[in-house]
Amino acid sequence: xxxxxxxxxxxxxxxxxxxxxxxxxxxxxxxxxxxxxxxxxxxxxxxxxxxxxxxxxxxxxxxxxxxxxxxxxxxxxxxxxxxxxxxxxxxxxxxxxxxxxxxxxxxxxxxxxxxxxxxxxxxxxxxxxxxxxxxxxxxxxxxxxxxxxxxxxxxxxxxxxxxxxxxxxxxxxxxxxxxxxxxxxxxxxxxxxxxxxxxxxxxxxxxxxxxxxxxxxxxxxxxxxxxxxxxxxxxxxxxxxxxxxxxxxxxxxxxxxxxxxxxxxxxxxxxxxxxxxxxxxxxxxxxxxxxxxxxxxxxxxxxxxxxxxxxxxxxxxxxxxxxxxxxxxxxxxxxxxxxxxxxxxxxxxxxxxxxxxxxxxxxxxxxxxxxxxxxxxxxxxxxxxxxxxxxxxxxxxxxxxxxxxxxxxxxxxxxxxxxxxxxxxxxxxxxxxxxxxxxxxxxxxxxx
Numbered sequence: 001x002x003x004x005x006x007x008x009x010x011x012x013x014x015x016x017x018x019x020x021x022x023x024x025x026x027x028x029x030x031x032x033x034x035x036x037x038x039x040x041x042x043x044x045x046x047x048x049x050x051x052x053x054x055x056x057x058x059x060x061x062x063x064x065x066x067x068x069x070x071x072x073x074x075x076x077x078x079x080x081x082x083x084x085x086x087x088x089x090x091x092x093x094x095x096x097x098x099x100x101x102x103x104x105x106x107x108x109x110x111x112x113x114x115x116x117x118x119x120x121x122x123x124x125x126x127x128x129x130x131x132x133x134x135x136x137x138x139x140x141x142x143x144x145x146x147x148x149x150x151x152x153x154x155x156x157x158x159x160x161x162x163x164x165x166x167x168x169x170x171x172x173x174x175x176x177x178x179x180x181x182x183x184x185x186x187x188x189x190x191x192x193x194x195x196x197x198x199x200x201x202x203x204x205x206x207x208x209x210x211x212x213x214x215x216x217x218x219x220x221x222x223x224x225x226x227x228x229x230x231x232x233x234x235x236x237x238x239x240x241x242x243x244x245x246x247x248x249x250x251x252x253x254x255x256x257x258x259x260x261x262x263x264x265x266x267x268x269x270x271x272x273x274x275x276x277x278x279x280x281x282x283x284x285x286x287x288x289x290x291x292x293x294x295x296x297x298x299x300x301x302x303x304x305x306x307x308x309x310x311x312x313x314x315x316x317x318x319x320x321x322x323x324x325x326x327x328x329x330x331x332x333x334x335x336x337x338x339x340x341x342x343x344x345x346x347x348x349x350x351x352x353x354x355x356x357x358x359x360x361x362x363x364x365x366x367x368x369x370x371x372x373x374x375x376x377x378x379x380x381x382x383x384x385x386x387x388x389x390x391x392x393x394x395x396x397x398x399x400x401x402x403x404x405x406x407x408x409x410x411x412x413x414x415x416x417x418x419x420x421x422x423x424x425x426x427x428x429x430x431x432x433x434x435x436x437x438x439x440x441x442x443x444x445x446x447x448x
Contacts, residue, residue, distance in 0.1 A: 001366040002359070002390055006050075006373060008349050009216045009266045011094055011162055013050035013373065016366055017387050020353055020375035021098050021167075021220075022408070023055030023069050024416035026438075029110075031064050031071025036438055038084035040416060043437075044380060045093035048387035052088055053269070053375065056100040056167050057081075059152035060145070062115040065106040066412040072099060072152040082159040089162070096163040097156040098220065101145060103173030104134035105275065107294075108412065112301050120176045120183035120190065124304075126233040128171055128275050132304040134182075142189055142199060145173065150206035163216035163266075166203065168256075170220070171275030174200050178256065179274060180243035181227045181234065197256055204263045218267040218351075219260055222281075223338035224250045225274035229327045230286065247274050250338055257346045267349040269375065270339040277408060279328040283355040284378075284403025286324045288317060290410050290419070297413050330403045332361050333370075340370035351375050355403075357386075358396045381407055381437075382418050399423055 003015045026037035044052055058064045061073035071077055085095045104119030105128045117131035118141060124133055137145070149166065156164045168174040176182050177199045183190045189198050200219075208217060225247025227234070238244035248256075257268055273280030277287075292312050299309035312320065332355045339352035352371035356362055357379040365371055380386055382401035389397055406419040417434030424430040 001363055011216045013094060014092055015050040016373050017049055018051040018053060018351060018373050018375045019044045019049045019380050020377040021053045021055055022377035024411045025068035027068050027070045029068055032077055033070045033080045033084055038087050040437060041084060042087045043384055045088045045091035047385045049093060051094035051096060053096045053165055054098050056098050058101060059099050059148040060101045063102055063106050065102045066108040067110065072155045075155065078155050078159050085160050094162040096165050097161045098165040098167055099149060099152045100167035101173040103176050105129045105171045108298055109301060121185055123182060124235040127230060130298050130301040130305040132302050146202045146206055149203045150210045153207040154210040157211045157215055164211060165218040165220055165269060167220045168200055169222040169271050175222065175274060179225055179247045181238050181247045184238060193252060193255060197259060201263065204265060208264055216266045218269055219265050220269040221253060221257060222274065223253055223270050223272045223335055224248065226280050227274050229279050231326060254345055257342055261346055261348055267351065268342055269351040269353060270335050270342055271353040272335045272338065277405060280334060281354060282405050283329060283331040283334045284405045286328045287405045287409050288321050288324055290406050294409050294412055331355050333365055336365045336370040343371065357400055359390045360395060378403060378407060
């Protein structure tokens, strides 16, 4: 079933495997994509995936996290992105642009800035973001964010993409409003479940107006929040405690999904967990060494960032590793059963994300009607020809992704690639693979 085609609206996929959103420092510091961005995306298309969902491209001109990630906050970003999209589409591969806004989860900045603290409410969050306190957005700032999404969506269509995806997960600004443990507002954007949904509703309405009814529109949505993972301190404590401890359950997110269908959304992309990086959304291990490196690189941005780095550095790894790995497991098809509920109860096409690598598990997920398409990123970074291997009948690659989660953290400061030394005969071999992912080509992107 992996190699059966599937259609969402007017968008035909040649097989059921999509390269999921994965980012890297492949843009200029102003957010303009480079030839490295194009060449990185093109390699997946060359090796048989039916579609690619871009890294989350920022709709906010002030917030880009990490630095050198792409933006779509101005028309000047359209032409370079269009060149990258065209290069992917040459290989009969669909390109879907995912847009978002990190809000209070912005982890990096050139200098500390107040814009990186903006969130649904004023909350201290030890794990996410570098600002000491997240700051409640004003009504005017919320309205500007809604407009940012609509304008970015217009640019996505002008760039020639095949579809658009809005991320309402990963702990980014939309999920910060949806989540009752984070959203403590008392105005029209907080309180009741419908009020918490209002920002996403207004974004979808604005985006649909900007792109038209014929352009495929999807939402990346968490099946459930699991606020308590990873281990975190979020203050003040919210009552009822179930909101503070868990956030939205699948019941609330199914309610959001029903409303999204009524707004004309064409598909749902289901993952799991609140925030990035999260054990439900990134099954595998917690990358202790890489998190130390990341925290050390940002410790100058705030007192919270300094103390967080100091705390991680002060605990020996033999103690820190088992503590930090509480709740982390390499769970195959972690979101598949939840995705099935969304597919059956909402009636929209569903993409399942998280914990896919073995052919039999993907086939089982599709045959059981748990999802229509399967999205993955880390296994394809480890074996870019994975789809071609499946076509040859391979069950699992000889040198599989270990789901160590080093790559999504390392690529915030380092080139894209696999950083698990157990997969390579030597450091030189690992470095060569990383450099290959970042290699240039004769085709360059111009913004002139």
